[in-house]
Amino acid sequence: MSQRIWLITGVSTGFGRELTQPLLAKSTLAGFFD
Numbered sequence: 001m002s003q004r005i006w007l008i009t010g011v012s013t014g015f016g017r018e019l020t021q022p023l024l025a026k027s028t029l030a031g032f033f034d
Contacts, residue, residue, distance in 0.1 A: 005031045
């Protein structure tokens with residue numbers, strides 16, 4: 001599951017880091033605690 005989260009995080013960073021920052025923060029935390 002964590003691999004999928006990291007993949008989404010990477011894609012989001014590529015498309016719009018500023019727009020997805022809040023989502024990235026949640027995804028990153030979810031990846032750490034998954």
